[in-house]
Amino acid sequence: MLSNIRIVLVQTYHPGNIGASARAMKTMGLTDLVLVNPRRYPDPEASRLAAGAEDLVDQARVVASLEEAVADCVQVVGASARLRSLPLPHFDEPDAMAGELVGHAAHDPVALVFGRERFGLTNDEIRCCSHQVSIPANPDYGILNLAQAVQVLAYEAFKAWRRRPESDYRPARPAGERQPTREQLGHFHDHLGRVMQASGFLTQPHARTEAQLQALFARARPSRKELSLLRGLLGSLERHLPDK
Incomplete structure (x- = not known):
């Protein structure tokens, strides 16, 4: 056309x-x-x-x-x-x-x-x-x-x-801006939860902190590249935590 x-x-x-x-x-x-x-x-x-x-x-x-x-x-x-x-x-x-x-x-x-x-x-x-x-x-x-x-x-x-x-128009999306899958988001939130627990940030098992952070990231909608950066940050922090 x-x-x-x-x-x-x-x-x-x-x-x-x-x-x-x-x-x-x-x-x-x-x-x-x-x-x-x-x-x-x-x-x-x-x-x-x-x-x-x-x-x-x-x-x-x-x-x-x-x-x-x-x-x-x-x-x-x-x-x-x-x-x-x-x-x-x-x-x-x-x-x-x-x-x-x-x-x-x-x-x-x-x-x-x-x-x-x-x-x-x-x-x-x-x-x-x-x-x-x-x-x-x-x-x-x-x-x-x-x-x-x-x-x-x-x-x-x-x-x-x-x-x-x-x-059938679809705008081109650079690879770094692609949205993460639900599985990738799940791994990120599990990783975040482990680091918060190990660091002592979470002290009350029934607090709504994790749910509130999940809501924050849902609003922020990080791309796959941004999620990878966050996972890298969590990994770096995890390596510096004392072994229990």
């Missing part, structure tokens, strides 16, 4: 904005980048600002016109900072746009179109679109950098996609 969402940049002036837009795309799982008559491409500045998304820059397609860029798309949304008099459906909120766009992308290619840094899309280019979208911003200063605009709308598309049941 995300592979059907195309980002189209029209006559980009600064090559760095191509790279920054590619980076914004890649963070949101988008890979289809089309450039309409870029001023300079390829260019080292585009690759430099891609910062890990050089593959998207390298595989970007260059076309001569917006019509060519979106010819196979069933929905084409032009990003515009200002309303036009053209009778096109207009999305006032990007999330509403993204929900509809992703729905179409389930079966067919769609496109988000961004104009030039200085003056955006022309009226003729807007006519190539099926819809318009604006990004709500400070009315006293509503100017977004090209890559920032790509990031906002790419994020909305990604959010709409991951909320669909068929996306």
